[in-house]
Amino acid sequence: xxxxxxxxxxxxxxxxKQLGNHCPKLKSDPKHxxxxxxxxxxxxxxxxxxxxxxxxxxxxxxxxASAVAQPKxxxxxxxxxxxxxxxxxxYAPEILARRQTTGFGxxxxxxxxxxxYVRQHIVPSRFGEMVLTDIRRSHVNGWVAExxxxxxxxxxxxxxxxxxxxxxxxVRDRDHSG
Numbered sequence: 001x002x003x004x005x006x007x008x009x010x011x012x013x014x015x016x017k018q019l020g021n022h023c024p025k026l027k028s029d030p031k032h033x034x035x036x037x038x039x040x041x042x043x044x045x046x047x048x049x050x051x052x053x054x055x056x057x058x059x060x061x062x063x064x065a066s067a068v069a070q071p072k073x074x075x076x077x078x079x080x081x082x083x084x085x086x087x088x089x090x091y092a093p094e095i096l097a098r099r100q101t102t103g104f105g106x107x108x109x110x111x112x113x114x115x116x117y118v119r120q121h122i123v124p125s126r127f128g129e130m131v132l133t134d135i136r137r138s139h140v141n142g143w144v145a146e147x148x149x150x151x152x153x154x155x156x157x158x159x160x161x162x163x164x165x166x167x168x169x170x171v172r173d174r175d176h177s178g
Contacts, residue, residue, distance in 0.1 A: 003040075003072065005064050008056070009033030035064035041075045051075075088135065088166070089128040092118045095169045117159040121147060122166070132170050 008021040009032055025032040036056025043050050053071055058064040074080040096114055099106055106114065122128060125146075127139045140163065147156045 003068060004038045005035060005061055005068070006038065006056075007033050007035050007061070034058060035061050037064050037068040039068055039072060039075070041072075084132055086132055087129050088132055089123045091132055091170060092122055092166050095166050098169075099165075113158070114162045114165070117162040118166075121151070121155070121159045122163055135167075 006021060007026055009019065009023045009026060011019045011023045011025065013019060023033065034056060035058040036054065037058075039053040041051050041053070053075075055067065056064075058067060071080060096111065096118060100111060125143050127135050127143060130139065144156055144160065147159065
């Protein structure tokens with residue numbers, strides 16, 4: 001495994017080309033630019049390509065060093081999971097279909113209700129287009145408040161378990177992938 005911390009900035013030369021780590025201000029001003037890390041760890045068993053991880057935008061070298069510690073530790077233990085870019089709107093129908101085909105089937109009426117809650121209330125909501133890993137409790141609480149005001153408590157009480165099922169499946173997928 002190789003790891004590297006680096007500093008760069010967004011200054012540009014007279015042609016508009018970004019200077020990156022060649023900016024003269026980086027040597028003279030310790031607060032100029034941002035820090036980042038580069039991490040290389042083995043190769044992907046499926047593609048046999050080198051696995052590389054990079055993230056920048058940290059204000060200090062210590063913050064970058066601290067941030068690289070978590071993915072490094074999870075790579076060393078084999079528990080690293082690549083962050084998903086799937087939205088809730090993409091993921092929810094997949095879960096409903098999977099529930100029907102994997103032995104965790106739903107009764108037809110329950111499946112129809114779950115599908116209706118996903119199509120009418122969950123996917124069109126403001127977090128339907130959010131990436132799964134970006135959704136927080138505050139988003140769900142806001143959705144519950146909006147739903148209670150617009151639709152009523154009964155709809156919320158019936159739609160919320162559908163949302164919980166989707167998030168539970170997402171957590172299980174995250175914990176078992178990799």
